[in-house]
Structures are given as structure tokens and as C-alpha cells.
Amino acid sequence: MVVLDDIISLFYPRLCAGCNVSLIKGEEFLCLNCIADLPRTNFHLISENPVSLQFIGRVPLELATSFCRFDKGGRLQRLLHQLKYKGNREVGHKMGLLFGYDLIQSTQYCKIDAIMPIPLHPKKEKKRGFNQSTEICKGLSEAMNRPLITGNLIRDVHTDSQTRKGRFERWENVSGIFTVKHSVSLEGMHLLLVDDVITTGATLEAAAMPLLRIPGVRVSIATLACA
Ligand SMILES: [Zn+2]
Helix, strand or coil: CHHHHHHHHHHHHCCCCCCCEECCCCCCCEEEEHHHHHEEEEHHCCCHHHHHCCCCCCCCCCCCCEEEEECCHHHHHHHHHHHHCCCHHHHHHHHHHHHHHCCCCCCEEECCCCEEEECCHHHHHHHCCCCCHHHHHHHHHHHHCCCEEECCCCECCCHHHHHCCCCCHHHHHCCCEEEECHHHHHCCEEEEEEEEEEEECHHHHHHHHHHCCCCCCCEEEEEEEEC
């Protein structure tokens, strides 16, 4: 089968999602150069970092971090574009794995009990065919050996559709759109809430709110990229 794989890759070379070079044996989706050159923040090693400081006075989080800095026109932007608009789910999984290997080595993030993606608007998910945050979570879950919880945090359709009407009331609209379906199953857990990119933090803040009303729940936040 190894020979067959070699023959197939001769005619259909597997390309790196970050830089388009042909991948060599042992490389999956990203070449070693791209992995080494990712603009990592290492914020998971610093409790007071630019991402966690964004939430002070807004929502009481345990920990907050972002894997990489958003590099306009750079490698990370290409990868996020592949994930969100080219349907390349594997990029999300691979980035989640790399992120998870970093997080699980931190004395803080190893205390996480379960991983949870920010749900997409159901119409948007249907159109895209998948939730990019869930793909990232699958990698995180595998690397950190923690369960992935989907379908419990719900994004309400009705309220979200109003978001488009009043773009000046974005926070007001986003603040009530998330609800929890089965709160009892989450009691006492330390949850890692995951999104692809953090900009204002409004969505993550809104998603953390209903979770924090559950007895004993602590919430931490992780995103692949930050501005
Ligand atoms: Zn590459």
C-alpha cells in the first residue's frame, strides 16, 4: 500500500494548505516549514495576556488565549481562508491538534474538563456544511484527550436574524442569542469555549454568559487567531 500511495502522490501531489508546496512523507496538510513559522502567541503561558485582558470587567473567565496572531496577507490568513471559505475542514483539525499539544503542556489548561465550539447560526452551518469551530475542537479534543461537547450550547435563530437589521445594536442582539439545552450535564465542569478568530470578543462573551449561570461551571476561552 505504501508503494501505491507513492504512485498516487506522483500524479496527485498533496499540497501544503499554507504555502502550496508538495508535502513529503510524514507531513499532513501543513508542511514542517509552515508549522515552524506559525505566528504563535504563547499566550497560554501568560495569564494576563492581551486576549484575557480584553474580558476584564465583562465576563469572569478562568483563562483566555489565542494560538496565533492574525497576520494580514500571511500564512495564518491563508489557512483560515482555506478553512472557512474553501471547505478545507482538515486545516481546522490540524490547527486544533497543534494548538492542543501546546495547551495540554500548560499547568493551567490541563485542568480543562471538556471542549465546546461556539455554535454557528444554523442557516450558516447548513450553507457551509460544517462548523469551522467544531473542526478546531476535534483537533483540540484529540490532542488534549478531553471530550468534545456539541449540541448543548444553542444559537437561537430568531434573535440572530435580527442582528442583520440593526448593525449598530450588534452587542444587544448577540447578548441573548445563546442558550443551554441540558445544563445539568455540565454542572461543575471547566469548559473550554472555542472559536476560530477573536475580534471584539462579543460573541465569546455572549456564549459564556449562559454557561456561567450553571452551578460550578468555569469557562475558559481559546481561539486560533487574534487580531
Ligand atoms: Zn507550507
